[in-house]
Amino acid sequence: MRILIKGGRIIDPVENKDKTLDVLIENGKISALEKKLAADGAVTVDASGLLVAPGLIDMHVHLREPGYEAKETIETGLKAAVRGGFTGVACMPNTNPVADNQTVIKYIIDRASALGLARVWPIGALTRGSRGEQLTEMADLKNAGAAALSDDGRPVAGSGIMRRAMQYARMVGLTVISHCEDPELAAGGSMNEGFISTRLGLKGIPGAAEEVMVARDIILSELTGCPLHIAHVSTRGSVRLVREAKARGLKVTAEATPHHFTLTDAAVEGYNTSTKVNPPLRGEADVAAIKEGLADGTIDVIATDHAPHTMEEKDVEYDSAPFGLVGLETAVGLVWRELVRPGILTPAEAVAKMTVNPARLLGIEKDTLRPGAVADITIIDPSLEETVDPLSFASKGRNTPFAGWKLKGLPVLTMVGGKIVYSHAGIKIL
């Protein structure tokens, strides 16, 4: 099967390319990238006015399988991924059982490859059952296919075990992804601690709960030499700590989510439980600092922290609802709305934070449109505008705070290994 993508604006951060070219895909690979390619008999995608990027990668997704299939399955999660323009996702180990052994890692990989939707790179647990007590068999996890290690969903409370985890992770050559939350400082809270939490009568989680752990983990990364990636940065203080760590040459990277650079804790007014997320939505100064961190390179990666829950679980009092919101199907629209159209990031910079940057962290090669590369491609229509309708999601999770928002700049075609796994009704394929 040959596919010709005609007249698109090619954005390839790896090759430093931003120009109009045709792309020919043959046998699952990019075979040519030139002006005015002709290919008789090829399926032709009219990409004029559209952006053609390497396949987007979301390095922080909760697929929920095995164990929590009422929230999401690998299949529904990956359908949501490709609809959101992602050709690959890294999934967090807080399943049931926890992905702390080879069996679960292999199960996820097998299930995902049988589906043939987006690629999946499982993240293995740092500690058994993510209980923060005993280390996992990290070399076994790596051999089974784990792309990084994390106890995400829970912090690693003890500094001693985190130190040993980093020592071993470094030896096996995997990045540690840290969910930074001091359990005592965060205890019992359900939103950002501040004026609004006081007015709403909800117990707050101070920014310090995150920052204390960001500081600790940076110090432990320096001590052990282990590459450290800070998940879902939400505060100004965390951005500053990561910036300082990078300036000192430490192997520290960070991600921010669309909800943390779009919303503040003001969104909690009205008690919509889809705004309940960990770390919580913060204040205006925090949102501004995250945008600054994205612009100056302090924050390397945009990841969704897609965290589906059932309606029943979320349809309760705010303080009893589980933390988490879905993000795969709104991510690109929010990136365009908050970062690209306002000029905070160029399209190429935004694409880099969703392709090559997470790919390098996870040790994945496929991140470019260079001839010879595997044809994982995302096409974005910067002028397509749609209203977010949770009922139209491919994800089982409808827990989005963006329902009813008009988003402009949306994925219209997702290709994995030369196969079109998602296309928007509006795109012209001949």
Ligand SMILES: NC(=O)N[C@@H](CC(=O)O)C(=O)O
């Ligand atoms: N972010 C969340 O609020 N929830 C995540 C866990 C996590 O990413 O910390 C979940 O698994 O539901």
Ligand SMILES: [Zn+2]
């Ligand atoms: Zn987390």
